[in-house]
Amino acid sequence: MTTLLIVDDDPSTRMFLEAFLSFEGYHVRLAAHGQEALAILDTVACDLVLMDIQMPVLDGYQATQRIKERTRYERFLPIIFLTSVETDLELARCLECGGNDFIQKPPSTVILKARIQSWLYHAELVNKLAEDRLDVERVILKMRQDEKFDPRGLRMLVAPLEKTNGDLILSARRSDGVQYLMVGDFTGHGLAAAICGPMVADIFYRLTYQNVPLQTIISRINDSIFQRLPANMFLAAAFLELNREGKWMRVWNAALPAVLRIRSGRLAHEFPSTLPPLGIASPLAETTCEQHPLLEDDRVYLFSDGSVETRSVTGDYFGEERMIRFLEECASSQRTLESLSEVLDTFRGGREVTDDIALVEVRWMEP
CATH class of the missing domain: 3.60.40.10 (PPM-type phosphatase domain)
Structure with a gap:
């Protein structure tokens, strides 16, 4: 089952997203801040992250940067920001720190569902290509030994x-x-x-x-x-x-x-x-x-x-x-x-x- 990680310090937002995405057939994990999200990712293979920006302990920008650093040489893990900010600079920062997309709060369930499906499909293609590349690399390295x-x-x-x-x-x-x-x-x-x-x-x-x-x-x-x-x-x-x-x-x-x-x-x-x-x-x-x-x-x-x-x-x-x-x-x-x-x-x-x-x-x- 596809696993989504929701990172948000607002309990009502977490509750709403968990209920909606569970109904859509996803397995959902919850984190109240970035540090908790990192701890979950250390033990759970998640397929996509929904990330809030302003949170205690570790905000969304910092958490996203660390997640991308950890997964850089592993597999592609898409991160979608859920944000209330509207300034261009803040939205651009979502992408600069390693985020892949952003959705304004409160999210439309239709848009949220479509974006998640789109990025999951994109991640599947990217990770399959990386696996195929790894297989080819193994063959070439063997041939060169x-x-x-x-x-x-x-x-x-x-x-x-x-x-x-x-x-x-x-x-x-x-x-x-x-x-x-x-x-x-x-x-x-x-x-x-x-x-x-x-x-x-x-x-x-x-x-x-x-x-x-x-x-x-x-x-x-x-x-x-x-x-x-x-x-x-x-x-x-x-x-x-x-x-x-x-x-x-x-x-x-x-x-x-x-x-x-x-x-x-x-x-x-x-x-x-x-x-x-x-x-x-x-x-x-x-x-x-x-x-x-x-x-x-x-x-x-x-x-x-x-x-x-x-x-x-x-x-x-x-x-x-x-x-x-x-x-x-x-x-x-x-x-x-x-x-x-x-x-x-x-x-x-x-x-x-x-x-x-x-x-x-x-x-x-x-x-």
Whole structure:
């Protein structure tokens, strides 16, 4: 049975609403103020709340704000204010604090019944969509938990904006021990971006185990994105080929921030983007990729743009220079990769997080 919570300090109003809504077939719970309503919601799953504004202990505005904070990541719980106020500012405040609708007191039973039915139907659709999304997220997360991933020689930081995200880190070795690494960032974030990850991962791992050259794998990924995904979906990515026995590496960068090689705690080389994002055009233009020495004290860093494009409250970007200084401190063991989240939070100064963050450190190790 659908459960409604009535929050009002006037006994006669509570009595009238309880009688009317019970007759309409609803199960009704009663609270005389906001604090009592919060206590009820801790133990009872209500489907809709009818909220008065002016009440002792905790008023309707405060109670609504707390309810919305509690249920933000759970399910949609509609709140309809029953109010005697008539000023535009007060009515607007009903919505600003998290309310979904308001009805003037004394309420018309016809209007009240119609509004309740409308919001219950809306809540059912929203909550069903959220459940379906959760099921899809579980499938995607399961698909992305790939046992093929080779973590040797790598340290990583992944800070997704949502449980499913558009950042992708793949690592595997050919039969001769040469390691391929990819850090990618699909357009946007969330489900739309995350769905594309398993397709790219399948191509990457399958062809790596067939000892296919990395440049060919990059071209195959590009062609698949171009052919299979909508025109607004593309992948910014950086690829690394590591030959630890020969002590050299190759870098391909397709629209990610520059890959950085830090030696003895100082920036030694930047590998800027030389390719467009994958999926923009097919075939992908070939590019010459030279071998670069890889020494024992080298640290190579690949990262998505979520960190450098973090903005402060004044609108400034964290930027590449701050990122380089941070990574130089990481390479010289003055900081940990995990501290980047704290550094960005401080720089952001309370501003909302807007993008996923992925950072990979590659260290030299014995082949």
